[in-house]
Amino acid sequence: MNLNILWFILVAVIILGWSVMDGFDYGVGGLLNFIAKNDEEKRYVINAIGPVWDGNQVWLILGGGAVFAAFPLVYASIFSGFYLAMMLVVWLIIFRAVSFEFRSKVESIKWRNFWDADITVTGLGIALLLGVAIANILMGVPLNKEHIDYQSLFSLLNVFGLAGGLISLSMFLMHGSTYLIMKTEGEVQQRARAFAKGFAVAFIIVTLLFLIISPIFAPRLLGNSFGVIGDVVPAIMLIGAIGVILTAGSSSDIKPFAYSIIAIIGAVASLAVGIFPNIVPSSINAKYSLNIYNSASNHLTLLVMLIATVIGLPLVLIYAIYAYKKFGLKVKMDDSSY
């Protein structure tokens, strides 16, 4: 296995880390105004992610940095080609990043309603746009000979892109619901169980729909480099979601979340398998596509980054485990909570 393949896998792992860890933050945010009925419940829900959302968000920063360093041409082409969509995501992230802290500082109803709406809208928006962007990449981007993409924001909002958006939206809402099953008790937890089931069903439906229309919009997904094995990877998504449906109503608080993680692993694996060895296929001419070789940094950069990742990622996991342990499995509010 060469460094380019290894880095393709590592970027997929970082996307997975981000989807699993930050994904429930977006899901919980998106659910906020629907799952919590009053300020007390809202604070309860917010504090489920309160101490950890900021650390989780670093997965996104890491992903950006890793793609920049390992596949600079991908970073340059996608970010500039998807300009306004990227900006929209950035604005949503900005308004989300300040929301929890700002909300907690003032007790007026108007102030809190504003930030509740903000948390809900930004959570839903980011969850949706992520899938839209990825589906468009799967479909192929109009990269020219210089690997530059000239297209508008609206061209991203096509049927296939929106179908991808619905997958990520339902996936993160499912993930957020299962996270709340794990972190909460009482009525909020009961509602979370119902939401988890509902979003898992929605996730299965949109995923099947996406798979059905894939041959029309992105035939390369079926013609992937792994043949028949590659074609069955999406089944992991469905298995995970079915697991969520079966366990959401049970007495287990942790199983639904674990199954939700399996669904996300399936989604990221399907993405990786479907696109390999390309990273950004060109819809103009297959020769203009960016793949793991023509978009990558030189050997030394990839090697240095690999060493850094091998040392760094375990440290990140240690910090995270410590933080999650300190705050316990179930949310307990005190005077320093949000």
Add this chain to the structure above:
Amino acid sequence: MDSTALLLARIQFGMTAFFHFLYPPLTIGLGLLLVITEGTYIFTKDQEYLRVTRFFAKLFAINFVVGVASGIVMEFQFGTNWAQYSSFVGAIFGSPLAIEGLFAFFMESIFVGVMLLGWNRLSAKAHWISTILVAFGSTLSGVWILVANSWMQTPAGYKIGSNGIPKMTNFWHMVFNPYFPSEFTHVIMGAWEYSAFFMAGVAAWFLIKNNKDMVMRKALKVAVIVGVIVACGQIIVGDIGAREVVKYQPTKLAMMEALWHSQKYAPETLFALPNNATESNGPHIGIPGMLSMLSYLNPAAKVMGLNAAIRYINKKDSKLDHTKLTLAMFPPVWIVFWSFHIMMYFGFYFALVMLIALYFLLKDKLFDSPKMLKLLWFSTFLPLIAIELGWFTTEIGRQPFTVYGLLTTVDSVSKNVSVVDVGLSITMFVLIYITLASFAVYLFKRELRERVEGKDELAGESAKAQIK
């Protein structure tokens, strides 16, 4: 490339970087001060130091989230607006950014949650360690960001590959590029300096209202002690940094000092109205020989003027394919000159203020002198102006390059992002940043007011329980 789109992309980068850098210095510096105050509490069991820590941690939190929010765009913006730059140097420039995320930002962001929300969940010592990790993580984050920036000033550890694109040849040469040590020290000390003034200014504000406020007396004491060390040290560090500029970026130095033509006994110009069209300074005052002295420790030494520096760079880089430089490609010299000089004058002012404050502290008159307290309160945010002017100097002074001697700004911008796109995003950023800054200021003021109204920084008895 459309020149309007280039101009807009530059405005957007400058604006977002300006806004972002209003916040991280306080994260880095106040982080250190919190380590000091909380550590003092742990070792002396003095409750008042805990109250200092808990109050300033609230202000820290407000500042922190705006810094995080405005920082995200910085990482994405190289790709969105500077795609040519990103594909050209990403193999080198991208790695410190990724490493920053992995080794620094995770540590900072995970432990900031533990620190801010974990007051009742951790033992006093464990909490202090979280605070240390936040301060350490944010400083380490500064290390890697400044590796990236200093590499743009003095690129090293690379070779131009056969495809004309630079590739990394030595990671540690890239990290410890010539400008890194002095830039890092200068920026981190600037962060500490601002934070000392911030803590001093806020404490002074409370003491003006009530000089029997024992908690704020302690905060002021810590801030003045740290402040005087940092503010005096910064003058030395700044001087060392400037000599690195002399060595590696002659065009920047010439603009900082408004020196048009090479000369021996070059003066340190204190006041001038530099004019690019006439290549002269108009009415000006300077100290003869001083610039030569500062640059080469020899008053007779010849210092390169801007015109000579341009010829020098053209000759030195003749093998590289960047366009031949002309004076017309350079920014107005007055911007760089005045950014640098005002920053420098501020630097002396800060050292003076802190020395006077220390004198008052040693004479035991600091808390009873409304004039001194007012001076400190007035100076609270002045270091932030100096910090931003420092960035103006180093970033505008680097022009017309993005990577000095290697890549020009004109060749860095995205080709596929239109004027309409950037116009739209700038408009949004202006609106968002005005909103965020207003919220932050509102919440800051609110925290101050609430404390005056007697809402104590220690809710309940939880903190007392902790000391056991």
